[in-house]
Amino acid sequence: MAKILGAITTSHVPAIGGAIAKGLQNDPYWKPFFDGFPPVREWLARVKPDVIVLVYNDHGLNFFLDKMPTFAIGAADQYRNADEGWGIPTVPPFRGDSALSWHLIESLVAEDFDLTTCQEMVVDHAFTLPMALCWPDMKWPVRTIPVCVNTVQGPLPSAARCYRLGQAIGRAIASWPDDERVVVMGTGGLSHQLDGERAGFINKDFDLKFMDSMVSEPAWATKYSTTELVELSGTQGVELLNWVVARGTLPEKVHKRHANYHIPISNTASGLMVLEPQG
């Protein structure tokens, strides 16, 4: 039976790609952020996943506003990155796992989650940069399954719905008969707002409470509406919905293996966590 080894949640700001391209990992501005990742790599080397299910939001690369699915899932054997218009280098393609993708689709639709299935899909920085932070040589040793959540165009799926989607993904993986070792990633956030007179909004108190809830009270964020989450974490901070999906794939009780939090990278409060199921 397939097994979820844990979850990694991280921010995904495009500027990280610029910093990687320029080799700024030890630059005083970037070091507190990049220093969060060696323990993640050590954890990955120990648990040795075969597959990464990566929950993120597309920023206008694969999806335009002509067709905006609330939830979408990759069902391909390869995913490519492409030019997003702001000058960060593209990364090598990722292997997919279409058999496991279709198992997830069967299982999730049977549980009334109506996902858009994508046999062709380009993946943007929200997918590629967290992968590059985990495997800086970009020789991806894992197969990948992208799960895309609409955090772009309201109405957004509620945090409660995202949490239940995560729980359903967890059940789907547990019912896969092969012995794949799976890590779930959730990318985005934490608090930031790019647009409007409130641009530059960051809410450290909320972020720290949210990170704490990921360990001790996983459904905590589900008490907020998406508008309340925008108010508390910013118009783009609401990308934390991807963390909520990832958290939902794990049982109630988890061990926190690692965490990092730093303000700011670009306009964003960056968060990072590694969680393992207990027992």
Add this chain to the structure above:
Amino acid sequence: MPSSRRQPVPGTTIFDGEQARKGYALNKMCYSFNDAANRRAFVADEDAYCAKYGLNPQQREAIRNRNVLQLIEAGGNAYYLAKFAGIFGLDMQDIGAQQTGLTKDEFKAKLLAAGR
């Protein structure tokens, strides 16, 4: 900006269905900037490029002014507007400073202060 039932968060325009309808042509043009050839075509003949995407006068004016708050008012979405800003090599601190009436250094200081 006054808050309202539809837009209850001060200084914030949540990108909802009303904004998505209003901004469709503008965001579609910005989406085209994923392609380097399209970025070059915009720079070569901005008027023709905006006309091709059917921008309304408000959107055309906001693009001409490179004014982010006006672009949002005209229905622009932050993720798409970032592709427009990329043409001019502007980063998120440039955009944040413009919207908040701060210098770039003041805006960066505000971000740093949020971490204390």
